[in-house]
Amino acid sequence: MIDQLREQFTAFWKNQSSTRKATLITLTSVTIVAIVLFIRWANTPSYEVAFSGLSETDAGLIVEQLQTSDIPFQLQGSGTILVPADDVYTVRLQMAKDGLPQGGSVGYELFSGTSLGMTEFTQRINYQRALEGELERTIGSLQTVDAVRVHIVTPEKSLLTSQQDPTTASVTVRVGSGQTLSSPQVKSITHLVASSVEGLTPENVVVVDINGNLLASGQSDDSMSGSAAAADTHRAAEVAYAMEIENNINALLDSVLGPNSSVVKASVLMNWTEKQITTQAFDPETEAIRSSQVINENYSANGDAAGGIPGAETNLPEDETMLTTTEASSSDYTRTEEIFNYEVTQTETLELVSPGTVSKISLSVMVDGITDTAELETLRTTIAAAAGIDAVRGDVLAVESLDFDHSYFETQAEEIEQSEKTAFYWQIGEIAAAVLILAAILWYIQRMLANLRLKSSKEWTPVFQPVSEMALSDSMAGVPVSERILQPESTGPQKFEDKEQGQVSQSIAASVKKFEKVQPKEHTIEEKELQKQIAHMAQENPSSIAEIIHLWLSEDE
Numbered sequence: 358m359i360d361q362l363r364e365q366f367t368a369f370w371k372n373q374s375s376t377r378k379a380t381l382i383t384l385t386s387v388t389i390v391a392i393v394l395f396i397r398w399a400n401t402p403s404y405e406v407a408f409s410g411l412s413e414t415d416a417g418l419i420v421e422q423l424q425t426s427d428i429p430f431q432l433q434g435s436g437t438i439l440v441p442a443d444d445v446y447t448v449r450l451q452m453a454k455d456g457l458p459q460g461g462s463v464g465y466e467l468f469s470g471t472s473l474g475m476t477e478f479t480q481r482i483n484y485q486r487a488l489e490g491e492l493e494r495t496i497g498s499l500q501t502v503d504a505v506r507v508h509i510v511t512p513e514k515s516l517l518t519s520q521q522d523p524t525t526a527s528v529t530v531r532v533g534s535g536q537t538l539s540s541p542q543v544k545s546i547t548h549l550v551a552s553s554v555e556g557l558t559p560e561n562v563v564v565v566d567i568n569g570n571l572l573a574s575g576q577s578d579d580s581m582s583g584s585a586a587a588a589d590t591h592r593a594a595e596v597a598y599a600m601e602i603e604n605n606i607n608a609l610l611d612s613v614l615g616p617n618s619s620v621v622k623a624s625v626l627m628n629w630t631e632k633q634i635t636t637q638a639f640d641p642e643t644e645a646i647r648s649s650q651v652i653n654e655n656y657s658a659n660g661d662a663a664g665g666i667p668g669a670e671t672n673l674p675e676d677e678t679m680l681t682t683t684e685a686s687s688s689d690y691t692r693t694e695e696i697f698n699y700e701v702t703q704t705e706t707l708e709l710v711s712p713g714t715v716s717k718i719s720l721s722v723m724v725d726g727i728t729d730t731a732e733l734e735t736l737r738t739t740i741a742a743a744a745g746i747d748a749v750r751g752d753v754l755a756v757e758s759l760d761f762d763h764s765y766f767e768t769q770a771e772e773i774e775q776s777e778k779t780a781f782y783w784q785i786g787e788i789a790a791a792v793l794i795l796a797a798i799l800w801y802i803q804r805m806l807a808n809l810r811l812k813s814s815k816e817w818t819p820v821f822q823p824v825s826e827m828a829l830s831d832s833m834a835g836v837p838v839s840e841r842i843l844q845p846e847s848t849g850p851q852k853f854e855d856k857e858q859g860q861v862s863q864s865i866a867a868s869v870k871k872f873e874k875v876q877p878k879e880h881t882i883e884e885k886e887l888q889k890q891i892a893h894m895a896q897e898n899p900s901s902i903a904e905i906i907h908l909w910l911s912e913d914e
Contacts, residue, residue: 380805381802381805384798384801384802384805385802387798388795388798388799388802391791391794391795391798392795395791395795398791402429402441402442402443403441403442404430404431404439404440404441404442405439405440405441405442405445406437406438406439406445407430407438407439407440407445407448407449408436408437408438408449408452408458409436409437409438411436411437411438411458412436412458413436415457415458416432416436416438418457418458419438419452419457419458420432420438422451422452422455422457423438423440423448426451428440428441428444428448429441468483468487485509485511488509488553488554489507489508489509491553492507492549492550492553493505493506493507495549495553496528496530496546496549496550499542500533501532501533501536501537501538501542502530502531502532502533502538503531503532503533504530504531505528505529505530505531506528506529507526507527507528507550508526508527508528509524509525509526509554509557510524510525510526511524511554511556512524523556523557523558523561524554524555524556524557524561525557525561525562525563526550526551526554526557526561526562526563527562527563527564527565528546528547528550528562528563528564528565529565529566529567530546530564530565530566530567530572531566531567532566538566538572539593541590541593543564543572543573544559544573546562546564546573547559547562547564547573550562591627591629591713594627594713595625595626595627596625598625598627598715599623599624599625600623602621602623602625602718602720602744602745603621603622603623605743605744606621606623606720606722606740606743606744607619607621609739609740609743610722610724610736610740613736614724614725614727617725617761617763617766618724618725618761619722619723619724619725620722620723621720621721621722621723622720622721623718623719623720623721623744624718624719624720625715625717625718625719626715626716626717626718626719627712627713627714627715627716628712628713628714628715628716629712629713630710630712631709631710631711631712632708632709632710633707633708633709633710634706634707634708634709634710635705635706635707635708636704636705636706636707636708637703637704637705637706638703638704638705638706639701639702639703639704640701640702640703640704641701643701643702644699644700644701644702645699645700645702646697646698646699646700647698647699647700648697648698649695649696649697649698650694650695650696650697651693651694651695651696652692652693652694652695652696653692653693653694654690654691654692654693655690655691656689656690656691657689657690715750716750716751717750717751717752717753718744718745718746718747718750718752718753719752719753720740720744720746720752720753720754720755721754721755721756721757722736722740722754722755722756722757723757723758723759724736724756724757724758724759725758725759725760725761726758726759726760726761727758728758733756733758736756737754737756740754740756741754
């Protein structure tokens with residue numbers, strides 16, 4: 358069969374002109390190339406960014422690892438690497454396991470290799486490079502810092518300490534978008550670098566940003582910068598407190614009004630004065646006995662009482678002639694004395710007021726499209742409670758309603774949606790265009806081959822005959838197929854119970870019966886037309902043709 362097809366194709370090819378041959382070759386080549394390109398385009402994975410902003414050193418190391426692992430990648434510039442979307446996280450984990458990216462700096466792994474044959478100068482330079490790299494990694498891990506470079510200058514050792522030059526260092530930082538380094542953060546960086554290098558003091562560390570702004574001058578001005586640092590700290594605390602209030606109120610309003618329906622701004626003023634207050638209070642109504650003293654005197658005398666003339670004579674030795682006697686009498690004496698000392702109740706209070714207490718809160722809230730006064734008042738009361746507004750302290754709260762302008766966001770959303778739709782439509786258009794081009798090429802080739810075959814039908818003989826032609830050949834051999842088809846019940850059980858199948862069978866049988874009357878040796882136009890009709894019936898209802906073949910086989914038996 359293959360040899361017969363090859364012979365027929367060879368004969369067909371020889372009968373074609375040079376123009377037709379060139380056309381066939383060109384169309385076949387274009388079709389094959391289009392199919393290959395379409396399959397390749399369909400199987401090409403989509404790429405996503407795995408790493409961006411890489412240094413050339415890190416990019417080279419990562420590319421080398423990807424090539425070793427046979428992972429496809431694409432480069433955009435010198436610092437962006439794209440990998441297939443399904444392999445993004447796998448590649449990142451694999452590179453992290455290998456310590457990549459390194460941030461463009463080399464740390465103590467510089468000494469991982471052998472140092473045989475390395476001079477003392479080279480070792481010292483490598484140590485300085487490793488120390489600078491480790492400092493860059495440490496400072497770069499700060500949340501505010503995106504990139505950093507550290508340079509350390511270590512002078513040669515001198516015999517005299519008075520002639521020894523100090524060690525110095527310079528740090529260049531690049532902060533994130535919309536962020537700044539405060540004075541305490543800059544001071545912490547200078548102390549970090551100074552504590553990591555032998556013989557380096559914070560006064561000899563200079564810190565600048567990528568815009569050339571001097572953040573730390575490296576001069577000893579602690580006394581001057583102390584107040585500035587304290588002011589920055591106080592301001593940072595006030596801003597943090599205000600941001601906390603804003604976040605709480607935003608969360609509350611987003612839950613009630615929905616997202617993007619309110620704007621909240623807060624300002625907090627704190628008192629940073631440290632106070633010591635002493636208070637004394639006296640309570641005159643309450644008394645307490647501090648001390649008491651009670652004196653009681655009693656005296657009693659009965660009978661004769663000695664007496665005489667007052668004076669010196671009375672004190673002379675007794676003389677009977679001079680003694681006198683008074684009349685008998687009695688006397689009593691009593692004295693009582695009480696002394697009480699009282700203490701008034703006194704309360705003394707010592708109060709220490711720490712700095713950082715809130716002295717005033719100013720809060721303004723704008724809501725979108727609320728015109729109901731009662732609803733605004735409810736929001737004002739709720740916001741005041743949530744923010745801790747104290748009217749006695751002097752806090753200010755303003756809640757107003759305005760119609761927000763969302764046109765910018767709506768325009769941006771529409772543009773993003775339109776761009777996504779355009780990209781989607783372009784992708785569908787590319788696929789549809791490729792399919793249409795491929796279908797057009799195949800249709801053109803099929804039409805051209807059909808026309809060529811009609812023009813050179815004598816050169817082609819079918820290898821497999823259709824069922825209709827086999828039926829015609831049997832009918833031409835004298836087999837009364839039409840009678841069998843018209844009266845199928847004579848051969849056995851009923852085969853065509855379906856009405857539609859019976860009608861098709863009767864049509865085929867009538868065509869065959871009509872064809873039996875034609876001379877079998879020559880194929881006229883009518884015969885060819887009947888062949889086409891039978892072939893069409895065979896394609897439309899192959900089950901009927903199968904029944905006919907079954908009848909023929911039964912008849913042969």
